[in-house]
Amino acid sequence: MMNAPASQSNGVSLRVRGLRKAFNGQEVLRGLDFEVAPGEIFVIMGPSGSGKTVLLKHLIGLEAPDAGEILLEGRPLQAPGVMNRYRMAMVFQSGALLNSLTVGQNVGLYLAEHRLRPPGEIARITSEKLAGVGLAGTEDKMPSELSGGMKKRVAIARALVIEPQLILYDEPTSELDPLSAVVIAEEIVRLKERIGVTSLVVSHDRDLAFGVADRIAVIHQGQMRAIGTPDEVKRHPDPLVQQFLQAGFKRQ
Amino acid sequence: MFQNIGELVVLFGRTLAALPLVWRQRQKILDQFFEIGVASLLMVCILSFFIGGVMALQTGPLLVERGLGSYVGAIVGYSIAKELAPVLMAVLIAGRIGSAMTAEIGSMRVYQEIDALRTMNINPVHFLVLPRLTALAVALPMLVTIAIVVGWMGGALVATANARIAVSFEAFFHALRSAVDLLDVLNGVFKSFMFALIIGMISCHQGLITRGGPRGIGRSVTKAVVNSIVLIVISDYFLTRILLK
Ligand SMILES: Nc1ncnc2c1ncn2[C@@H]1O[C@H](COP(=O)(O)OP(=O)(O)OP(=O)(O)O)[C@@H](O)[C@H]1O
Ligand SMILES: [Mg+2]
Numbered sequence: 001m002m003n004a005p006a007s008q009s010n011g012v013s014l015r016v017r018g019l020r021k022a023f024n025g026q027e028v029l030r031g032l033d034f035e036v037a038p039g040e041i042f043v044i045m046g047p048s049g050s051g052k053t054v055l056l057k058h059l060i061g062l063e064a065p066d067a068g069e070i071l072l073e074g075r076p077l078q079a080p081g082v083m084n085r086y087r088m089a090m091v092f093q094s095g096a097l098l099n100s101l102t103v104g105q106n107v108g109l110y111l112a113e114h115r116l117r118p119p120g121e122i123a124r125i126t127s128e129k130l131a132g133v134g135l136a137g138t139e140d141k142m143p144s145e146l147s148g149g150m151k152k153r154v155a156i157a158r159a160l161v162i163e164p165q166l167i168l169y170d171e172p173t174s175e176l177d178p179l180s181a182v183v184i185a186e187e188i189v190r191l192k193e194r195i196g197v198t199s200l201v202v203s204h205d206r207d208l209a210f211g212v213a214d215r216i217a218v219i220h221q222g223q224m225r226a227i228g229t230p231d232e233v234k235r236h237p238d239p240l241v242q243q244f245l246q247a248g249f250k251r252q
Numbered sequence: 253m254f255q256n257i258g259e260l261v262v263l264f265g266r267t268l269a270a271l272p273l274v275w276r277q278r279q280k281i282l283d284q285f286f287e288i289g290v291a292s293l294l295m296v297c298i299l300s301f302f303i304g305g306v307m308a309l310q311t312g313p314l315l316v317e318r319g320l321g322s323y324v325g326a327i328v329g330y331s332i333a334k335e336l337a338p339v340l341m342a343v344l345i346a347g348r349i350g351s352a353m354t355a356e357i358g359s360m361r362v363y364q365e366i367d368a369l370r371t372m373n374i375n376p377v378h379f380l381v382l383p384r385l386t387a388l389a390v391a392l393p394m395l396v397t398i399a400i401v402v403g404w405m406g407g408a409l410v411a412t413a414n415a416r417i418a419v420s421f422e423a424f425f426h427a428l429r430s431a432v433d434l435l436d437v438l439n440g441v442f443k444s445f446m447f448a449l450i451i452g453m454i455s456c457h458q459g460l461i462t463r464g465g466p467r468g469i470g471r472s473v474t475k476a477v478v479n480s481i482v483l484i485v486i487s488d489y490f491l492t493r494i495l496l497k
Contacts, residue, residue: 057367060371061370061371062367062370062371083373084373088371089371089372090368090371092364092367092368094364096363096364096365096367097365097368098365098368098369099359099360099363100356109372109374110372110374113372113374113379114373114374115276162372
């Protein structure tokens with residue numbers, strides 16, 4: 001399923017060139033190059049510690065690269081004003097909900113803080129997004145009262161509220177049961193079809209990856225080992241890639 | 253401990269620059285304000301009552317022996333208003349409120365909540381620092397005003413009740429009024445305002461630069477409290493010097 005004709009061409013293009021990052025001398029990203037087209041769902045797979053989360057943090061401006069470039073619609077991410085020009089959202093691996101706020105306040109935070117909607121409408125949008133991830137009626141709960149998987153779904157609802165042009169999912173289904181995982185996978189695809197958002201999904205979940213991806217990249221020790229359509233990656237000759245995908249098979 | 257002074261000044265500048273947003277953040281400021289009040293009002297009253305009492309107890313017999321009983325109110329009133337209430341309440345608030353601010357912001361930092369705010373284009377200085385600093389800058393002077401009055405009461409009560417002092421309530425406050433004027437009280441309250449800025453800035457800053465898990469939070473909290481107290485006492489000297497008539 002390559003780019004279905006996006007209803008609105010809302011998504012932004014993303015291009016990464018020669019991205020490098022080291023922490024205390026330990027090289028985590030070792031020269032990454034890839035492009036993501038507007039409205040594409042790009043899945044990044046790779047073993048634990050291969051630098052997937054660090055990569056996403058660079059893409060949303062939380063980390064600055066040591067070398068290389070990140071271009072959004074052809075403009076460098078670090079250039080002044082570029083980050084504010086596009087709506088971006090990230091679903092953190094841990095959820096990263098604000099623990100002092102209720103679930104509803106978390107989901108409505110973006111709209112409320114930037115005063116984009118009146119309170120009544122924020123409440124309505126919040127309920128709608130929560131229902132969308134299967135958590136209707138949880139507005140008044142505190143994050144500490146939720147399970148890991150529920151937190152993750154709230155984090156997804158919070159990202160959807162932004163109506164982003166680029167959305168980064170860090171392991172969106174890692175703590176979910178298979179049924180909830182399907183709901184999230186559907187939501188990822190639906191969001192792309194509805195607003196044409198460009199999506200980057202980091203995941204170990206083979207079902208999710210091969211189910212939603214337009215293209216898949218396999219990252220290992222900070223380098224891209226394979227990049228292509230799901231079929232191309234499945235048939236990729238690199239033994240490391242095959243090992244990683246096979247191991248996935250066995251565990252399931 | 254002072255390697256962060258530069259960062260602290262920058263953070264203070266950014267918070268000042270955000271002052272126009274105070275009205276927007278009023279709900280958060282109010283929440284913080286009441287949290288500070290609820291957490292510390294009773295403690296402030298108890299502490300200042302006993303400070304007044306102990307001041308009277310220490311100075312009273314000494315002065316009465318020398319026939320200077322009429323000065324008890326003056327000395328207790330003056331030292332509480334200008335020195336003891338502002339400094340000791342600031343130390344109390346640094347321990348009670350500053351530490352909580354550092355812990356909260358520090359855990360937000362460690363658990364990526366601040367990263368999440370940044371991805372939503374929400375400035376942590378506007379969202380976290382501004383409301384806390386504003387609430388503290390309003391609350392601490394108010395608490396100190398209360399502490400001064402309660403401290404005087406404690407001093408007066410001990411002066412009256414203790415047989416070795418036996419200075420009447422009226423005599424105590426008569427002496428107090430002749431020695432302490434409104435300007436002296438304002439002097440103490442102004443100091444406490446400056447202390448509030450010190451506590452607020454150090455606590456928020458330490459929270460924001462927290463690294464490395466729960467242990468890092470503990471480290472930050474300790475540092476925030478210790479640095480606040482040291483800076484309160486040092487700046488107290490200079491403020492006193494500047495405000496000296
Ligand atoms: N802020 C940091 N400081 C130092 N090292 C870091 C930092 N962030 C990440 N690293 C290191 O970078 C490497 C890659 O981390 P990253 O979180 O990107 O892994 P990941 O691919 O997301 O793994 P997982 O699938 O387990 O989430 C790890 O070795 C980690 O220790
Ligand atoms: Mg990760």
